[in-house]
Amino acid sequence: MSTDTVAPAAAKPLSLRRILPPIVTGQEIVLLGVLVILWVLLGIFTPAFLTPASIGPLLVQVAPIALIGVGMTFVIITAGIDVSVAAMIMVSAVTTARMLVAFDIPAIAAVLVAIVIGAALGAINGFLIAYGRVHPIIITFGTANLFQWLGLRVFDSSTVNGIPSTLEFFGRGGAGSTLGVPHSFAIAVIAVAAAWWFLRYAKAGRNLYAIGGNQNAARLAGIKVQPRLVWVYVVTGALAGLAACMVIATGTATLDQSVGSGKELQVIAAVVIGGTSILGGRGSVVGTLLGAILVQTVVSGVTQLGWPTQLGFLFVGIFILVAVGTDLIRERTRRRA
Amino acid sequence: MTDTAQRTDPAPGQGPTPRLEMRDISKRYGGVRAIRHADITVRPGTVHALVGENGAGKSTLIKILAGAERPDTGTIAIDGHDVSIASTTDAIALGVQTVYQEPQLFPELTVAENFFVGREITRGPTIDWRAQAPRMLELLDTVGLDRSLASQPLGALSIAKQQQVSIAKALLEQASVLILDEPSAILTDAEIEVLFGVVRRLAADGVSIIYISHRLDELFRIADEVTIMRDGETVSSQPIGELTVREIAERMVGGEIAEGVHKEGEHGDLVLELEHLTLDGAFSDVSLSVRAGEVVGLYGLVGSGAAEVGEVVYGMRAASSGRMRAAGDDRHPATPSEAKRRGIRMVPANRSSQGSFSFQPIAFNITIGSLGLLGRLGWVSPKAERRISDDLIRRLAVKTPSGRQPIGAMSGGNAQKVVLARQIVEQPRLLVLAEPTQGVDVGAKEEIHRIIADLAERGTAVLVITTDLAEVQRIADRILVFRSGRVAHEFPPSASQASLLAAAAGAVDDPAAAQTATGQPVADLPGRPTPGEEPR
């Protein structure tokens, strides 16, 4: 029940810590615990799991999901959703790959191209959602189809062959890591850290929670809700663009039109496992990162254990329910207390 | 700044430039003409009451001033200068601060964060909490909220405390016009006293305050002038001292008001009996009984636990211990549908979140509680639906062109009648009413009271749970005063307001204590559910 009992009106000092939510949420601790247990178990049952040769590629695989997850967390905190990220990856990846092949542009230019394309597509989502005032899931269902069409037009019924190794900095190979830390994963971690800080301390970040909690009240409080929403979807698009570079780098020298497919559900799964409320107003990017690692651990773990790969996603489904279930139970006990 | 002497200046339009002038304001919502050609003039440093029946257009008028709605016609001048208010940001920049009828807050954020949303003090890109904190804590003190609440999530606070937060929040920045849209509707009397203190102080500092309320008597204690609205028009505007409550009420409805609904009569069998009923954290050891044809009033301050008694009787919550005998059955109803089967009905306190199916038609809203009447074996006959709803629309004088209108577009009072209609489709054996006329205008209030009396006359046992002192005196045969989760005292309806208030505030035998008690914060019990939270 509510806890607003009357306490003596003594002037207690009010610390910053008490105004903002706890630094680490219960969901994050639970996830970390589950991850540690999983990794220990996998380490015991498959000797090779806890080796750099196994962990490295796993983290590389996590990176694009976690990276887009940052944007998706922003989006879901504002009570939105973006199911067009897979299509944005596709458009961004194929265009960038074509430019790499045709003009042999340098890595930095390729990254910029990818990000700009992603951001532009995100801006389309953002404007339609903020100013069209139609539910984000509907808008992004619609734009996902448009983007996919666009991507297929760029593919023009063929694959992109002979992609140079310009982007190997993000890749799985030796050039893709420093001291055993894959660059792409490091980038994802940096993005998560920046987003964590932004959501916690920056005005624009805190306002996202307000928008997700009660959009009308946010508008009445003078928050420029619509520009903020546009910005959130632009960021998601830009991150999808950057993730597209990682997808190119971790793929082969060939890019085909299946690129990105299914990633939207993986990203959403990572975000919700991480404890972000699908109803908006509450969420954390650290949880998203842990959620992304958990999903990939389960999928890789099943393969490494030699179990039928078809079972992997059964476990992913179960983990989604378990992770969100613990959050539900904690929420309920918090209310009862 | 303006000195207080001007507050006695009787003639509007004279003296220095008005703080605010709204001229010829009109606003339509589709076919509904919410306001037509309304005018209002507010002088500096005055408290200006805005009254009118439900749906008269008060909220719409102030939403236009606050920038939350755009008017179709009209001009607004502040301190003599014409201004254009296109958004809430514009209004805030012009010094217009608003406390909306429904608190516009963020349940997931802490109280402290709620204060500063949209106007954070920043250092670089980050929010400077140390700079924000002192002012916020001061304001919590001002409105009589405990400082420790600052770190609570807002959603964990009672609705009354949320309302106080939203008032405090409006004081954060120096306002030249402060709008309070029914700030007192859900506050306890003690909280209202604190609010009045704040309002008086602000007015003395030269702030102009627009104060909307349906509690007409309280306006005489706080307001300098009053503007009366009827059907979207402003019908008169003058110093409040020139009018009586009765005159204001008559101008609001455009006619005379009948008196009294209370009837003496014989009461039938026991319908509801509670013995030592306890709900942990809300109320304990409650014993009471209601007979057929009797109206029992349960009066208590907000948070006294009275509200939860109704929820237990209706099966929304399970009691922790004690006995309940309702409608000839010894078991507690486990769910509202079980309560319904036994002829128990309840009108919840919050009509918008607990009562209305906003975009469904009125007919849907009326019949949804009695689907069994619409046909056999789970069948629904549109004809039966129309018959039942048209009948109730007529009986309750709901103002609507047809039962096909969505309830969401109706004013508060009419919506309340529809929610009430739902529970009296079949004559209930026991009707529990929580705050049946909260935020309802005098005309509609009158009608609702008459409906209640009518039901009792036809044999329904009625339990009215209210925080409205005048209401409980008017309609109840017996009044049980609730305090700190217990029945403190039982009174006949003839008891004086002072003694009722004294009992509720904790000074039973000393009517003089009632006066002092109202000036102080009253201990609240935890346990009032926050709106939107699920029971159980």
Add this chain to the structure above:
Amino acid sequence: GCTSRNEPGESAAPGASGGTEGASAEGLTIAFVPKLQGIPYFEAMNTGGQQAAEELGFEWLYQGPTTADAAAQADIVRSFIQQGVDVLFVAPNDPNSMAPLLEEAQAAGIHVATTDTDAPDSVREVFVNQASVEGIGQALTDTLLEAMGGSGKYAIVSCGETAANLNAWIEVQEEYTASEYPDAEIVDVVYAGEDQAMATQMATDLMNSNPDLTGLVGECTSSAPGVAQAVQDAGRTGEVFTVGLGTPQSMLPYLESGASSGSILWDVEALGYLTGWAGVQLANDGDLGDLSGVDNEALAEAEYDEASGVLLLGPPTVFTAENAGDYDY
């Protein structure tokens, strides 16, 4: 009436525009519905078909779904039936589901046939087969085990779990390995969908969980480069050998670096050409066994088996670093 199906000669008259008899292909429309558009494999078949159309003088129509989905493919087949093409070739995603539709097409007067993947229990008049199931399975196994030195553990990264042809090849590989290479063992078969990155990750996981793994097979055109990439990324080129069914261009970098020991495929353009040619023969009731008039050396080994109605392109080709560059798909 509302329908024209009772008016003979409308949609039920294939080749109404041309109608010329004899060996001529003039005016014929031959349509091909692949499993999926946009992948090099089927686009190369399209190229071959177009080449045949130019040389033989018929009209070649090609339209595929954007996902490898039986329902989307059926929609396209239906539209070709409506267009009243003369010959309809399908590479069915789901042979069973295509069978009734082919029957409908035949009833509308269209010659129906399959290519690349057969619909055995259907009314198709001919199946243009790229290579026999045994041929592919054995070539994959032989090429890999030659690189592995005739023994060792290997794993298969397949694609769609339900793809009938891939599953058939895997079966042959399992039997053939057991019978011919007793010292070799298939340790696992995993399914990565049509997702290259997933194939790469799974291959990596397989190498990690089986440290003594020395071979990987990429069973389709998306997993073949995927497994090679995994070996290359892990820096184990020369320790772990891979083969796969990859198109030459996509495999070329890995063949050159040694991450792939060979890519087993066939001349896909030739398969498209053969499909087009077979279409002309069907429309003219020509002899499918008589390839003498065909001026295409890639079809030299093609042969027709009257009894099963299968027109076989020939044995599969093994692409290596030397010859892969000769193909532009």
Add this chain to the structure above:
Amino acid sequence: MTAVTTPTTADQRREPSRFRDWITGGALKDRAVLLLALIVVLLVAMAILDGIGLTSGRFNSDYLASTLIAYVPLALLALAELFVITSGRGGIDLSVGSMVSLTGIVFAMLYQQVGLPLAVAVVLAVAFGALLGAVNGFLTAYLGYPALITTLATFYAYRSIALVVSEQRPISGPEISEFYSAAKAIELPVIGGGLPLVPLGVFTFLLPVAIVAWFVLNRTTYGRKLYAIGTNDTAAQWAGIDTRRTRMMAYVTAGAIAGLVGVYTVAQFASARPDAGTSGSGMALPAITIAVLGGVAITGGIGRLSGILLAALLIVWLNASILLVVPGNEGAQAQLLALGVVLLGASLLSNATIRRRQGGLAKPLSVPGTAPGAK
């Protein structure tokens, strides 16, 4: 003294023309009318293109009728989404495709491998679908999981199970091949001679379900309860509705319909495929898209059968038309473009007209058919 009464001048606003009022207010607001208009526009446009010879095949009623075979599963699954989305509280079902796959496999096992009679196998398969839906419903309604999460989890889980139990091989056989007759086109009895052949599935699967669903939604207390919990869950509790059971039943219904579609796809494909509902982009996203296009409010409480049936018809015929107009790979790609444009256009357009009429009535955002009545 000074009673400032404002003179009530006559309303100077020009009465908008009736037709314009009808168009912007009544007609476009009603999604069914908008969809019907779009279908008519499509048919007329195609007839003209056909007339001047720009289509690659005849655009006639036979073709339109034959494409209805794809209409059946799409409309049925959109109907399943109608139930769950209308139940509110973020109701949505991402798992319908997986349920289709899994029930299809179960049906084929019962019918082909166990050899049960057809009717029994169908009933058991539908019941099994209802059971799968009940898992979704229990987690969502009773345990409080957000529907998106529940059904994302079961989407993965059911898909896995379908692949594992079938050993990733389609199930087929003589009985199942014959079962195709349940989906294939037939001549309507009595009046059929002059009409195109219509796929039997429209009558054996879609029509009965649509009729039952219409009655359930519009003429039963369950329908009332469903709309009530979708509009305002708390108020529904106060009105004495068992909101959990009502919500649970919405998911059970969706599961049962998915089960029926599972059976239908077995007939349509003449085999039971473990990925029937999940291959490509899967069946769930198109179903949700159709539901939304048909005017189902994603926020719950609003949705009509007519919208669903028309939206699915529009998309099926639009796709079929595109294949006749745009040759080659671009044709299949253009279907994506068309779906995106229609979906965005319809929701933005009707939302804009609603907003213009009702000013600020905040909730719901993109819903037709509910503007508070002028008139």
